[in-house]
Amino acid sequence: MQQNAEIMTPFGIEIDLETGAMPKATNHIKRNASDMRGYYQDADALERLIAAADPLHYEVFEHPVPEVPGHLMYCISKLYPGTVGRECFMTKGHYHTISETAEIYLCLRGEGQMVMKTAAGRFDAKPMRRGMMVYVPPLWAHRSVNTGNEPLVSFCVYPADAGHNYGDIEVEGFPSRVFLIDGEVVIR
Ligand code: F6R
Numbered sequence: 001m002q003q004n005a006e007i008m009t010p011f012g013i014e015i016d017l018e019t020g021a022m023p024k025a026t027n028h029i030k031r032n033a034s035d036m037r038g039y040y041q042d043a044d045a046l047e048r049l050i051a052a053a054d055p056l057h058y059e060v061f062e063h064p065v066p067e068v069p070g071h072l073m074y075c076i077s078k079l080y081p082g083t084v085g086r087e088c089f090m091t092k093g094h095y096h097t098i099s100e101t102a103e104i105y106l107c108l109r110g111e112g113q114m115v116m117k118t119a120a121g122r123f124d125a126k127p128m129r130r131g132m133m134v135y136v137p138p139l140w141a142h143r144s145v146n147t148g149n150e151p152l153v154s155f156c157v158y159p160a161d162a163g164h165n166y167g168d169i170e171v172e173g174f175p176s177r178v179f180l181i182d183g184e185v186v187i188r
């Protein structure tokens with residue numbers, strides 16, 4: 001058997017499938033409203049939110065593995081509910097740096113949408129709720145959006161060397177946004 005990768009000792013860790021809590025997570029990424037400047041349509045509404053409380057927007061919990069080919073990175077993504085104006089709280093969204101890498105999101109809790117786009121201009125959105133798995137194919141930028149009133153929690157798995165390219169989305173944005181208008185989810 002050909003063996004290029006270093007032998008790593010197998011491990012198991014606990015994930016609470018109701019809350020997404022991963023007690024052994026060692027990496028904790030936090031994004032507050034003030035980290036989201038430039039992402040929402042209503043920049044004034046975002047500034048008001050920042051001035052009022054600068055609430056936590058989303059968190060990612062990781063228990064890292066080597067970021068080399070062959071390994072699978074996995075994490076819990078927890079996006080809080082809320083709106084900026086009428087636009088639903090969302091993650092920044094990114095392509096993978098190695099753009100030919102896919103990702104699986106298994107939703108554990110909450111309600112939302114996974115919005116996706118390609119550099120060539122295709123757009124798609126798939127609903128997220130407990131038990132839904134969204135497959136993000138290679139080449140699709142992806143952003144999760146919380147349309148409900150509790151945290152949107154997903155377990156994500158992707159190639160460990162994929163990397164994150166935020167810059168292109170900062171420039172391009174997504175062709176559609178997700179709003180809550182009179183209690184209805186509107187994607188436009
Ligand atoms: C990893 C991935 C998720 C997101 C997380 C936060 O490839 O897609 O774990 O990183 O949902 O979103 P971003 O990274 O767009 O701020």
Ligand code: ZN
Nearest residue numbers: 096103142158
């Ligand atoms: Zn990703």
